[in-house]
Amino acid sequence: MILLLEKNAPEGASRDLLQLAARLGLPARTMGGSWGRQAVEVDDPVPARLLRTLRAAPHVEELLSRPRANPLVELEGDEGVRPVRVGDLAIGGGDLVLAAGPCAVESEDQVEAAALAAARSGARLLRGGAYKPRTRPGDFQGLGLQALRWMRAAADRHGLLVVTEALDPASCDEVAEWADVIQIGARTMQATSLLKAAARSGRPVLLKRGLSATLDEWLGAAEYLAAGGAPGVILCERGSRSFETSTRFSLDVGVIAAARLRTHLPILADPSHPAGRRALVRPLARAAIAAGADGLLVEAHPDPSCARCDGPQALLLDELEDLAREMADVGASVGRTFADPRERRAASGV
Template identity: 50%
Template sequence: MLVVMRHDATPEEIEGVMRTIREMGYEAQATPGRQRTAIGLIGNDGKVNSDRVESLPGVLEIIHVSQPYKQVSREWRPENTVVTLDNGTRIGAGEVCVMAGPCSVESEAQIIGIAHRLRDAGATILRGGAFKPRTSPYSFQGMAEEGLKLLAKAREETGMAVVTEAIDNESLDLVAKYADIVQIGARNMQNFSLLRRAGRAGKPVLLKRGMAATVKDLLLSAEYLLAEGNPHVILCERGVRGFDTHTRNLLDLTAIPVVKSLSHLPIIADPSHGTGLRAKVTPMARAAVAAGADGLMIEVHPDPDRALSDGAQSLFPEQFGELMEQIAVIADAIGSRLVPPLVPREARAAGSA
C-alpha cells in the first residue's frame, strides 16, 4: 500500500501517518517526491485495510500496490531511478551507458591496455571478472583480489568506473571494497542471502537475470536489494535458456520494454552472454538500444582467440569501436544519446594547468 500525501502536508502529518502504520504492525518508508511525499507500507503479504489511514490529516489518496514486488514497482515510484557513479556516468537518465571489457582479468598489461582503448572508444564503465563462477571446476576461476587491484589501477589511469561480480559473501566484501558497482550474476540471482548482503554493501548493484528466470522472478530478486535499503539497482537482461542450439542463450529483448512498464529501475542488455557468438553481439546490441535499453554490457578482449574465458563471444577492439559508432546513430534516432565520453586524465591535467 502506498499513501500519497497532499502537497502541503506538514512534517507532523507525515509522521502521524507513519506512526499509525507502525501501530498496525507494518514498516513505514517515506519517499519525498518533487511535489509531494508518498509513504510506503512494507511487510504485508496481501491487501491491507486502509480505513485507519485514509482519513488521517494530510492524506490525499491510497494506492494499493498490486504487484508482489513493492518498492521495485512503478506503482510505488513512478519516476525513473537514476544511478549516478563517481565518474559522472548516469544510468537510467535517458542516455545509453556502455560497460565493456574482458570476461576475466588476466594480467596487468591486458586490463590496463584494453581499458585505455575502451575509454577512447567512448565506454565509461570497465567490466572484468576477478571471481569467475565456471561450469567446469577445471576452468580458469579468476585472479581474485589481485584482479580487483588491477581493475582499481585501470580506473585510476582511465577514469572509468568498475563493475565486477561477487560470487559469495566473502568475495562480496572484497568487490565492494574495490569496485564501483557490485555485479550479482545469473547463477546467483536467487541467492537471497547474497542479495541481502549486497543490499547492505553501500554500492550500486547490477543484478543479472537468471538463465531460467521470469521477469517477475527478476523483479522479486531486486526487491530483496531495495528491502535492505539500497535503491541503486540496475537490472540486466542477459539471455535465458532456450531449445535452439544456434546461440548460447535466447536474448529476450521483450524484457526491456516489459521491465520499463513494470519498474522504475534501469535495465541494460548483455548481448555477449545473450548470444555467445561474436558475430551476433553487434546486431543484438543495436537491437537492444533500439528497444530502449539504458545501457549495454559488452565483452571485449585484445586477443579473443587467446582469452582464458569466453573468447568466442568477445569482440575485437576494432569491432567495438564500430559498434559504438552504430549505436550512437540508433540512440539519436530514438531521441536518446550515448553517455558523454570521459575526458582523459592527460587532458584534464592540461586543462587545469
C-alpha cells in the same frame, strides 16, 4: 486492478467498459463472484492518464488496487526511470551507458589495454571478472584480489568506474572495496544471502537476470536488494536458455520492453553472452537499445583467441568504437544520446 460499477448500472455497462479498455490497449476481463454488481478486472500496471480515463467512464463507482508484489522497485503511475548514480555517472537518464572489458581479468597488460580501448570508445565503466563461476571445477576461476587491484588501477588511469561480480556473501566486502558497482551474476540471481550481503555493501548493484528467471522472479530479487538498503539497483538482461542452438542463449528484448512498463529501475543489456559468437554481438546490441535498454555491458579482449574465458563472444578492442557509433545511431532513433567517439575526441582535442 478492479473497477466496480454502480449497483444500478444498466446491463451491458461492463461490456462497454471492456471495449474502452481494449481501445486504450489494456488487457481486461469481466469478473464473476459475489460482488453484487458488475465488475471488470484490468491488468496492472495502468498508466495514470489511462487510469483517469477508466475512472471517469460511465457507471464506474469504485476502483480497487491490488497490493504491489514488489513495492520498492515497481512503477508508480506515470513515473519514469529513476537514474542510479555511480560517482558522477547517472545510469538510466537520457544518455546511454557502455560498460566494456574482458570476461575475465587475466593479466595487468590485458586489463590496461581493455581499459584504454573502453575509454576511447566512450565507455564509462570497465567490466571484468575477478571471481568467475564456471561450469566445471577445472575451468579458470579468476585471479581474485590481484585482478581487482589491476582493474581499479587501470580504471583510475583512464577515468572509468569498475563493475565486477561477487560470488558469495564473503566476497562482497572485498569486491566493494575495489569496485564501484557490485554485479550479481545470472547463476546467483536468487541467492538470497548474497543479495542481502550485496545490499549491505554500500555499493550500487547490477543484477543479471537468471538463465530461466521470469520477470516477476527478476523483480523479486531486485526487491531483496532495495529492501536491504542498496543505494541503487540496475537490472541487466543477459539472455535465457531456450531450444535455439544457433545462439548461446536467447536475448529477450521483449522482457526489456516489458520490464520498462513494470519498474523504475535502469536496465542494461549484455549482448555478449546470448550471442556466443562475435558476429552476433553488435546486432543484438542494436536490438537491445531499440527495445529500451539504458545501456550495454559488453565483453572485449585484446586477443580473444587466447582468452581463458568466453573468447568466441568477445569483441576485438578496435570493434568497440564501431559498437559505440551504432549505439549513438540507434539511440538517436529512440530519443537517447551517446556521443560518437570520433566526435568526443574532436571536442576534447585528442
